[in-house]
Amino acid sequence: MDEIDQRILRELMENARLSHQELSDRVGLSPSPCARRIKKLEADGILSGYYARVDEAKMGFGFTVFISVRLDKQIDSQLEQFERSVRNLSEVVDCWLMTGSFDYLLRVAVSDLSEFEVFLTGRLTKIPGVASIESSIPIRRVKDQRSRLA
DSSP states (O other), rough: OHHHHHHHHHHHHHHHOOOOOHHHHHHHHHEEEEEEHHHHHHHHSSOOOOOOOTTTTTTTOEEEEEEEEEOOOOHHHHHHHHHHHHHTTTEEEEEEEEESSEEEEEEEEESHHHHHHHHHHTTTGGGGTTTEEEOOOOOOOOOOHHHHHH
C-alpha cells in the first residue's frame, strides 16, 4: 500500500459518499485508476465496508457508559451464552472480549441515568454467569478516529 492508497483511505474515512471524480481530484489521480485502487482495497479486505455514522445524542442516546463485566466461569459455553445475550441488547453498541481482570468491555448508549439503571438492573445483571460489573461514565471524547492508517 502506497501513499496514494493511504490518501484514498483517509478521504473515504472522512466522507465515504464522495464520487469517484471528487475522490480522484482529492488524491491526484484520474477516476479510472482511482476506481481500480478502490476495488483492489476492497478485494484485499482493507476496505471492509461503508456506513453512515449516526449521532447517538441526536437520536436520544447521549448518555454513554463503559461497563467491565466479569463472568463467574471463563468456559466456552458461558462465553458463548454471554455473547449471544449481549448481541440482543440494543443498548450495547460495542462489546469486546478482554484480557486482564475483566472478561468483557461494553460500551452502552442510553438516554440518561434512569435508562441506564433499568438496563443495568433489569437486563445486564440478569444474564446468567455475570459475576461482577464495574461501570465508568466518560466525561468527554478526546479522540475519535475510526481506523488506524499509519
